[in-house]
Every structure is written in C-alpha cells, then in structure tokens.
Amino acid sequence: MHELLTTEVLVIGSGIAGGVTALQLAEAGISVTLVTRAVQAHESNTYHAQGGIIYRAHDDTSDLLKQDLLRTGAGLGNPEAIDILVHDGPRLVKQILIDRLQVPFSRNVDGELSLTREGSHSVARILHAEDATGKAIENSLIQALKAQPNIQLLQGYSAIDLLTPAHHSRNRQAIYQPPRCVGAYLLEQSSGKVIRCIAQKTVLATGGLGQIFLRTSNPEGARGDGLAMAQRAGARVINCEFVQFHPTVFYRRNAAHFLVSEAVRGEGARLVHADGKPFMQDYDAEWKDLAPRDVVARSIHQEILARGTTNVYLDLASYMDKPKIMNHFPTIHEQALTLGVDITCDLVPVVPAAHYFCGGIWVDGSGQTTIGNLHAVGEVSCTGVHGANRLASSSLLEGLVWATRAATHTLESIESASPCDPNDIPAWQDTSIYEPDVALIRQDMSAIKHIMWNYVGLARNRHRLTRASHDLRNLELEIERFYGAAKLTDELLGLRNAARAAVLVTAAAWQNRTSMGCHYRVD
Numbered sequence: 001m002h003e004l005l006t007t008e009v010l011v012i013g014s015g016i017a018g019g020v021t022a023l024q025l026a027e028a029g030i031s032v033t034l035v036t037r038a039v040q041a042h043e044s045n046t047y048h049a050q051g052g053i054i055y056r057a058h059d060d061t062s063d064l065l066k067q068d069l070l071r072t073g074a075g076l077g078n079p080e081a082i083d084i085l086v087h088d089g090p091r092l093v094k095q096i097l098i099d100r101l102q103v104p105f106s107r108n109v110d111g112e113l114s115l116t117r118e119g120s121h122s123v124a125r126i127l128h129a130e131d132a133t134g135k136a137i138e139n140s141l142i143q144a145l146k147a148q149p150n151i152q153l154l155q156g157y158s159a160i161d162l163l164t165p166a167h168h169s170r171n172r173q174a175i176y177q178p179p180r181c182v183g184a185y186l187l188e189q190s191s192g193k194v195i196r197c198i199a200q201k202t203v204l205a206t207g208g209l210g211q212i213f214l215r216t217s218n219p220e221g222a223r224g225d226g227l228a229m230a231q232r233a234g235a236r237v238i239n240c241e242f243v244q245f246h247p248t249v250f251y252r253r254n255a256a257h258f259l260v261s262e263a264v265r266g267e268g269a270r271l272v273h274a275d276g277k278p279f280m281q282d283y284d285a286e287w288k289d290l291a292p293r294d295v296v297a298r299s300i301h302q303e304i305l306a307r308g309t310t311n312v313y314l315d316l317a318s319y320m321d322k323p324k325i326m327n328h329f330p331t332i333h334e335q336a337l338t339l340g341v342d343i344t345c346d347l348v349p350v351v352p353a354a355h356y357f358c359g360g361i362w363v364d365g366s367g368q369t370t371i372g373n374l375h376a377v378g379e380v381s382c383t384g385v386h387g388a389n390r391l392a393s394s395s396l397l398e399g400l401v402w403a404t405r406a407a408t409h410t411l412e413s414i415e416s417a418s419p420c421d422p423n424d425i426p427a428w429q430d431t432s433i434y435e436p437d438v439a440l441i442r443q444d445m446s447a448i449k450h451i452m453w454n455y456v457g458l459a460r461n462r463h464r465l466t467r468a469s470h471d472l473r474n475l476e477l478e479i480e481r482f483y484g485a486a487k488l489t490d491e492l493l494g495l496r497n498a499a500r501a502a503v504l505v506t507a508a509a510w511q512n513r514t515s516m517g518c519h520y521r522v523d
Helices: 016-027 062-072 079-100 133-146 172-176 225-233 293-307 322-328 330-337 395-416 438-455 462-485 490-511
Strands: 004-012 032-036 151-155 157-163 183-188 194-204 243-250 270-272 312-315 348-357 360-362 374-376
Touching: 004 016, 004 183, 004 395, 016 032, 016 133, 016 151, 016 194, 016 395, 032 157, 032 194, 062 079, 079 133, 079 395, 133 151, 133 395, 157 194, 157 225, 157 490, 194 225, 194 395, 225 360, 225 374, 225 490, 243 293, 270 293, 293 312, 293 348, 322 330, 374 395, 438 462, 438 490, 462 490
Parallel strands: 004 032, 004 194, 032 151, 194 374
Antiparallel strands: 157 183, 183 194, 243 348, 270 312, 312 348
16 A cells, blocks of 8 residues: 555445445445455444334334434434434435345344334334344445445554644645545554545544443444544534443443343343342333433443442343244344353343443534535434434434435535645654553553543533543543654554543533433532
8 A cells, every 4th residue: 555545535434324425425436445443344333233223113104203313312302403314214224225235134924024112212113133233234235335346445444633734734824724624644554554545525434432431332443533533623523421321231240241232121121130120110100111221321320329239130031932032132142141141041230331422523414514525424423313312223324314415415516625636735754752552552541431431421420520521631641642652553543532532521521511311410
C-alpha cells in the first residue's frame, strides 16, 4: 500500500450502516474504499447483535411504531427522524435484507417470517435469525461487499484522524473556509505505516463506545473512535449523556460478558432472585419484565444494591419448555454451557452492562454532519430516533435506513464536492521517540472503565460526575502526552479515543440535571 490513497468515497466501518452505504454506492458505479480496524471485516457491533430488527406485524401500523419509539425515548425523540424510520424502515428491510442480501431470517413451520416481541413494543414485530440476527445480516452483507468490484476493502486499518483543510492544509488560508472533510489518516496495523487517504466524501460508521465502561455487551472495537475523531475535527455532537445499559448480560466473575437477548423475556422468561421469585412487577406493574430497558436495568441495579448480591437471574425453564428454548436461543444456550450454566434447567446469572450509545455526531435526515462532505451513519451518529432511550431492535433498522439515505445524498452531491489537491495535505509526520508500553495503555484503559462504571454508570449524581470529570481530564492530558511521543498502534489510538469519548459523556451527564430515559440523576 502506498502512502497516498485517493478514492471517491471513504467509508470507515463495516457493520450494517457502513456496509450498506458502501454497497449501494458501489452498485451505482462509485469507487469506494471500505476500511475496518478489525482483521476480519465481519467483526463489528452488527455481528454481535442478537435480538433482531424491527419489521412489521400483521396488526401493526406506522403510527403504532412511532408511539412506541416516542414513549421509549422519554419524549426526546426527533419526530421528523422517527417519521423517516417508520415509513422507510420496513420497506428497506424487505428490499435490501430479505430480497437483495437474502438474509436467512427465522421462519415459522408454514414458511412465514417469524416475528417476536421485545420490551416496550406494542406488538410482535421483531424479525430475527434465531438469536444471532446480526451475525446472519453481517455474513450476507460481507459476502456481497467482497463480490463488488467497485469496493476496495482494507482490513486491519485503523483511522487516526479525519482530514480537514482547516486543520491539515499547507495553505493556512483554508482555516477561513467552511469546515469540510477530505479523507483520513489510516494506520496499517501490520506494518505501522500511515496512509493519507484523500476522498471526495467520507462516511463514519464506527459504532458505539461501550468499551469505555467496565461492563459492556460491545465488542472490543467499540471504544468511541468515530465520536472522538469527529469531535476533534469540529463536528457537533449531541445527547452524549444517553448511554443505554442492557439489563441482561451474562455474569460470571473474571469471565467475558455476553448478551442475553431481550427476546428471551419477550418469549416469556422472568427476572428473578436466587429463590426464583420475580421482582419486576414491583417496579412496573403494567409491563413487568418487558418495561423499557432503562427501567429494567435500574430495577436490577436497585435489587442488587438492596440485597447485597452480585447479580440477579433470568428464569427460562419455568416459563418455556426445552424445545422452545433450544429452537429460539441456541447461541445463548451454547455460550452459557461453556460457563457451566444450562439455560434449559438452570437460572441464568445476569447484570446490566453498557450496551448502546443513543447520542453521537449530529446528523440530518441524510446523515450529513455539520462538517461538509462528512456523513455519519449507525450508532456513531445521532439522528434523534432514539431520544433519551433506545427501543429494542431499532438500531439495526436505523443503520439500514440512514445508510440508504446517506448513499442517496452522496450520489446526488458528489459531483459538487470541492476536490482536494492531495499535495495540500502533508504526509503523516512521525514524532515517536519510543515504543508504547502496553502495560501503561492497559492500565489507563482500565482506569477509564472503572471511572465510568462507578461515577457515570446507571445512577449518577453531581459529586460522582465532578470527580469523574476531574479524573478523566487529568488522565486525558497524560494520554495525549503519551500519544505524541509513542509509536502508533491500534491500542494506543483506541485509548486516546476512549479518553475523549469518556470526557464527552461525562460532561453531558454533568450538564443535564434532569433524569430522563437512560440518564438517571439520583440527586
């Protein structure tokens, strides 16, 4: 790979949002460079999504779905964005996922698509592929991407920073121009070489930031990379206090966490204590175990604190027969067995964990950010669809819808995008004087995770947030000094971005003194 790469469109991230954007642009004849920091392109937040994607039930309507989204979002949802989602979403699921990509969604014995219900949904409208929906979507998507000749797929490449003339141009008069993005610096992980990628249009689709918390359902790459890069480039970011905690992540001390899908409760499982006694009816008499995620997560948190336990449990066996459990949740069954729990007969230990970032880079109805020629799609963006809390299985749908809209807008506007002379953007200047100390990187990352979990977690107050802000800002200063002197690695880039993302989340949580959705102030 040469140190200079030019492309019409640079897409950073290969989940449903980035992948669908790249695929639609390539099929329209655009040259696309698709970059992922993972060594295998399928590795993404999408790949790990269990539950499903919103479709449409027989007794469903757009208005009914809109009301469910608005209610779950605690009244903060953007009505215009929600209208886009409910009107475009089901059609695009059929057109792109079912017909174009032929994703193997689960079907009933009569061959009809199987639809299940999840928390805060009025009807059963969730399309799924057993309990590994994201995996099925991602595998089909990556297959299509690799078969597309207009796509150059770069695996194992980490984005360092977005290129903007205001920050990077040799011509210092560029600082007076409206902000625009002209590509990114990319780190080839295997060689350590930095590539200057110049693009007419750039699309950020880097996913979320769950890894800034001690407990999360997110894969290791979800550390806020896109959010941090866009904010450093000057993009507007909003609603950063709204981090949704999934109520049920498998708990085992010193073991990796994995998600236990909300669909488990949608099919009848109950949250219980070690004695098998349910408790959600004490917190939400109407919805019980299918209450909004923030309510369920805080309820579990309260029960754990009140009883001095480490976790609560999910009881499947008392409410579902074994064949149903095995048919609907084979992946969860297999994962739990490796840790000594048989979900067909044992209580399943669970705790809440950071799951989804409802805030992000502000975008309009086409995914356009406040920086020219820069789109953001998927979890890294904030369309306003989720408001203060996300409705179950709406994230994959949002990624699909805004990917399509961003691709359409890019096609309509790429000819008018001001070309950038690659000579105006200097090659990367290596200022490193030593190899990065892996122990320091991991200790700093651990510090961020513990600060965020203890001070900026499920229940927040002014004193915790003040302490978090002070500790994080001091830590970020040290990390920036470390970053400026050490040789670049993906881990070092992730640490730098995680620190910035943590500061943004904490500052937003401190400023918002009103409890709403998944932002809960105990003071």
